[in-house]
Amino acid sequence: MVREDGKRNFVMRQDGEEDSVFSGNMPRQAALKAARRLPPASSEEEAEANSTEIRLREKGTDKVHIFDAWAWEQEAPDDKPDWMGDQITKGNVSKKGIEHLDE
Template identity: 60%
Template sequence: MVREDGKRNFVMLEDGEKTRQFTGRMPRQAALKAARRLEGYDGYNSESAAKDNPTKIRLLERGTDRIHVYHAWAWMDDAPSDKPEWMEGEISTVTKGNVSKQEIEHLE
């Protein structure tokens, strides 16, 4: 269901359990947020290496029967040189993520 500000809520489904909620105007925006929070990608320093081992994520769109299915991967990268002040100091790497949409499932 779309909120007044145009954003939609998506819940990650893991083993049939609703685990975490992500918000975005489009399903891909929520999927990218979910990809950056995936575990097990700490050792990858390039997108190509991470892309070879994607994780399947399923996002249920709240208020509908649609489940958006993505292949997602994440990798560690150097923080940009123009990083904001709050990142100054100890933060030298950031997590980047990418997704590839596979299908849309419908709840029965």
């Protein structure tokens, strides 16, 4: 279901349970938001080697988008706002495919 602003809502599925909702124009945009919630590794290379599978179901459909996701911490940029800490969490994803639910 597409909202008025063009964004779609995706629900994170874990063991058949659905909890967190992420929105984005495309499934990858929502997956990147979800990836940033993963426990971060100390470097991107280490994080990618230990990627986690995440599943996002598009609300209003039976499509489940499957991604390998990873997150890591790195130093914040020099032009960061005052409220931001010294470390930020970055995330990345790689799409594996789409499944359709039989429910």
